[in-house]
Amino acid sequence: MARLLLFNKPFGVLSQFTDRGSPTLRSTLSDFITVKGVYPAGRLDRDSEGLLLLCDDGRLQARISDPRFKLPKTYLVQVEGDPQELELERLRQGVRLKDGMTLPADVARIDEPDLWPRDPPIRQRKAILDSWLKIAIREGRNRQVRRMTAAVGLPTLRLVRWSIGDWSVAGIAPGQFEAFSVGEITSGTYGG
Structure with a gap:
């Protein structure tokens, strides 16, 4: 077994x-x-x-x-910025990266999840807002979620894979x- x-x-x-x-x-x-x-x-x-x-x-x-x-991989993603519906919709439709178009992702804005503290902690800046997203993808390109959020103007600060299937x-x-x-x-x- x-x-x-x-x-x-x-x-x-x-x-x-x-x-x-x-x-x-x-x-x-x-x-x-x-x-x-x-x-x-x-x-x-x-x-x-x-x-x-x-x-x-x-x-x-x-x-x-x-x-x-195509097992879905779900991530809790802290991004820099205040995601608007336009950025979220671009992620949902798929994003063009250097290695081609990604498959559409399931994306939702979420409240800050109750996670363990990260060591070292994320650097917080008072003048720059950050937000949390839940993103599920069905492919596994190198650093894909980070590259997708960056492509829509939302750099990733923290990335936690929450589930696979x-x-x-x-x-x-x-x-x-x-x-x-x-x-x-x-x-x-x-x-x-």
Whole structure:
């Protein structure tokens, strides 16, 4: 039976078990996860936080990370500025990036979520407003959400991946994980 770990990746941690090629030692998954034989299903940038799925089954790993399966990835995004309907609609329609047009995103403005404090904290500036968005995408380009918000004039300050499909980081503290067997996961999430 396959194992699946739901890990709340802290800010500054690499989404890999070793750090190759860096002159300074950076934090990796091996600082938090001692379970052997699991590997990340997808990536989460070093400066992003939240849900990272790890598993020991190649088919499940592909099903989670391959854009063909279009599992929605939902992010809570703190942006600089005061998003108006025009910017939100551009995100909903898809945004032209250097590597082409993105698929449409589900986007809503939300109240500031009750999240763990980020270390280091986001720099607050009195003269510049910030807001929170909930953005769900169904593809996984490099730094996609950050590039999308920047393209509509709303630079990302903090990015937290909240869920992938039905799996969520809710209730999991930063640096902690919950482990499941595939038999415990609903077939709607796994896709059969």
